[in-house]
Amino acid sequence: MSEMSRKEETKNNLLDAFWELYKEKPLTKITVKEITDKAGYNRGTFYTYFVDINEALEILKASLMPDKDMIINPFIELKDNDGKIIEPIEGTNDYLKKNGEKIAVLLGPKGDPGFVHELKARLRQIIINYAEDLEIKEVEDFEYVIEYHIAGLISMYQLWLEKKQNIDEESLGLVYEKTAYDGALSVINHMLNDTK
Amino acid sequence: MSEMSRKEETKNNLLDAFWELYKEKPLTKITVKEITDKAGYNRGTFYTYFVDINEALEILKASLMPDKDMIINPFIELKDNDGKIIEPIEGTNDYLKKNGEKIAVLLGPKGDPGFVHELKARLRQIIINYAEDLEIKEVEDFEYVIEYHIAGLISMYQLWLEKKQNIDEESLGLVYEKTAYDGALSVINHMLNDTK
DNA sequence: ACTAATCCAACAACATGTTGTACAATGCTA
DNA sequence: TAGCATTGTACAACATGTTGTTGGATTAGT
Numbered sequence: 001m002s003e004m005s006r007k008e009e010t011k012n013n014l015l016d017a018f019w020e021l022y023k024e025k026p027l028t029k030i031t032v033k034e035i036t037d038k039a040g041y042n043r044g045t046f047y048t049y050f051v052d053i054n055e056a057l058e059i060l061k062a063s064l065m066p067d068k069d070m071i072i073n074p075f076i077e078l079k080d081n082d083g084k085i086i087e088p089i090e091g092t093n094d095y096l097k098k099n100g101e102k103i104a105v106l107l108g109p110k111g112d113p114g115f116v117h118e119l120k121a122r123l124r125q126i127i128i129n130y131a132e133d134l135e136i137k138e139v140e141d142f143e144y145v146i147e148y149h150i151a152g153l154i155s156m157y158q159l160w161l162e163k164k165q166n167i168d169e170e171s172l173g174l175v176y177e178k179t180a181y182d183g184a185l186s187v188i189n190h191m192l193n194d195t196k
Numbered sequence: 197m198s199e200m201s202r203k204e205e206t207k208n209n210l211l212d213a214f215w216e217l218y219k220e221k222p223l224t225k226i227t228v229k230e231i232t233d234k235a236g237y238n239r240g241t242f243y244t245y246f247v248d249i250n251e252a253l254e255i256l257k258a259s260l261m262p263d264k265d266m267i268i269n270p271f272i273e274l275k276d277n278d279g280k281i282i283e284p285i286e287g288t289n290d291y292l293k294k295n296g297e298k299i300a301v302l303l304g305p306k307g308d309p310g311f312v313h314e315l316k317a318r319l320r321q322i323i324i325n326y327a328e329d330l331e332i333k334e335v336e337d338f339e340y341v342i343e344y345h346i347a348g349l350i351s352m353y354q355l356w357l358e359k360k361q362n363i364d365e366e367s368l369g370l371v372y373e374k375t376a377y378d379g380a381l382s383v384i385n386h387m388l389n390d391t392k
Numbered sequence: 393a394c395t396a397a398t399c400c401a402a403c404a405a406c407a408t409g410t411t412g413t414a415c416a417a418t419g420c421t422a
Numbered sequence: 423t424a425g426c427a428t429t430g431t432a433c434a435a436c437a438t439g440t441t442g443t444t445g446g447a448t449t450a451g452t
Contacts, residue, residue, distance in 0.1 A: 007401075017223035028223050028250060031437060042403045047439065054224060109313035117305035120351070132249035134388055140363050141371045142387055147355045148372075155316070155347030156340050167336050175337045176344075183379040184345035190329055191338055202420080227410065243412065243425065368452050 010048050013039045018056050024103055027053065046149065061115045063100050065122065107158045116154070123150050149180065207245050209235045214252050219301055223249065259294050259313050260302065262319065303354045312350070319346050345376065 017039035021030045030053060036043045050056045096103075106115045124146050131142055153176070160172055167175075179187050200208070213235035217226045227327045228251060232239045246252045292299075308351050327338055349372070356368055375383050 004330060007376075010401075025388070026250070032439090033437070041401095043438090044404080044440085045402055048401070052438085054222065059295070084302045106345045109310050110307045112307045115311050116309070116369030128271055131388065136387055138387065141367070142384070143361075144352050144355060144368065144371050144386075145375050145380055145383050148352045148375050149384070152344035152348035152380070154345045171337070173339065175340050179341050179344050179379070180381040181375040181379040183375070183382070184348070185376040187341050188338070188345070191332055191334065191341070192327065206427075228412090229410075239411095240413085240430085241428060244427080248412085 010041065014041065014046060014049060015056060015060055018053070019060065019102070023110075026110065027057065034185070041055065056062050057112070060102075061106065061112060061118075064102055064115070065118065066095060104158070107154060108162065114118075120147065129193070152184070153180075155196050202309060206237065206241065210242060210245060211252060211256055214249070215256065215298070218253070219306075222306070223253065253308070256298075257308065257314075259309070260298055261314065264265065300354065300357045303350060304358065316346050316350070318342065332333075348375075348380070358365065 014035060018030070018035050020038060021034055032046045032053060033043050035053075035056075051057070106112050115125050124143060127144060127146050128139070131139070136142060156172075156176060156179075160167075210231060213231050215224070216234060217230055228249065229239050231249075231252075232242050246255070255291050296319050320339060324339060326336070327335070329391050332338055352368075352375075356363075363368060
């Protein structure tokens with residue numbers, strides 16, 4: 001572990017305690033006293049670091065936001081003009097390894113819609129910037145396709161976590177690829193017609 | 197307007213007032229007093245109808261949940277074995293017309309993740325029931341494809357509302373169809389390669 | 393190196409606000 | 423006018439946000 005001032009340490013302890021509670025119950029039921037009790041501080045101390053509980057959550061969310069330079073790859077496989085998949089950006093996997101559990105909670109049914117919203121907006125922006133470099137024409141339309149795909153992907157991943165990984169990662173990957181490249185409705189119709 | 201008992205009317209007034217506040221600020225900052233002041237009742241009256249603010253939200257959410265017999269169509273166009281699109285269910289449009297604004301808020305960045313989760317789960321279940329009647333094989337895989345599509349569609353719709361309908365409904369419909377039938381990544385790659 | 397001045401994280405205590413409940417008094421409406 | 427719906431009021435329990443104090447660490451002066 002790296003050096004840490006007392007200030008930083010206390011703040012982290014408070015955030016950790018808050019997170020433990022956040023995993024268990026809705027924001028409305030969490031009190032400052034609970035947080036500080038759990039972290040082992042006086043209630044007043046909380047207010048030297050945060051103006052209220054909401055701010056604590058905002059700080060947590062911000063710390064989980066990916067940098068601009070990360071994360072493209074697990075969400076979308078961009079290909080260049082020759083059809084070659086653009087290489088994943090370094091650090092993405094570390095990011096997910098470190099924050100995956102928390103992110104899963106925020107994406108889940110007790111999670112935070114603001115987080116999901118911001119996350120999607122960022123990913124969209126990253127991809128759109130890339131597209132603008134290529135002087136793409138139908139930018140508005142493009143944005144909607146991206147949105148559809150990002151949301152679908154996040155949600156698929158979230159469902160997988162919720163179902164306790166009931167299928168293995170490879171299978172999920174295959175389903176994902178088929179869906180994303182052939183079209184969800186095509187795949188569905190195909191599956192339906194296979195039955196007869 | 198239809199007949200309404202005093203009791204129903206009061207309850208509705210309280211729910212309306214709550215909704216006005218909910219649109220503006222997070223649940224944690226809303227107090228019972230604010231609600232009853234806005235609705236013009238005594239604070240105690242609130243407690244004859246709800247045990248707490250959370251319950252008020254739950255009731256609101258429940259009132260916006262689509263019946264089992266509705267809503268398939270705007271989210272997915274199921275086709276039968278001959279490729280004919282199954283007819284939309286009656287009442288779906290009325291439902292969206294009446295509740296669209298509220299639903300948009302609940303799906304949005306200040307919305308409720310539980311609502312989104314429940315909504316997706318219901319839609320998934322409706323479709324899966326349908327699929328099981330047809331004795332479909334790969335049920336697990338099927339579920340993920342559905343999830344991807346529903347989430348993508350909801351999110352696309354939500355973005356459209358957020359962008360104040362910056363493209364017209366027909367265009368959105370076209371983008372949607374192309375994406376859902378040809379695959380988001382295929383469409384994206386196609387758009388990118390069109391630039392050069 | 394020793395002391396004094398300063399800083400500042402953490403705390404206890406306080407004032408104020410909110411919650412949930414109770415119950416008698418008042419107002420509507422059928 | 424009888425029966426509910428709503429009000430007004432009060433209360434205990436708890437939560438919030440602020441203030442002034444304490445004591446250990448950090449810095450500055452000699």
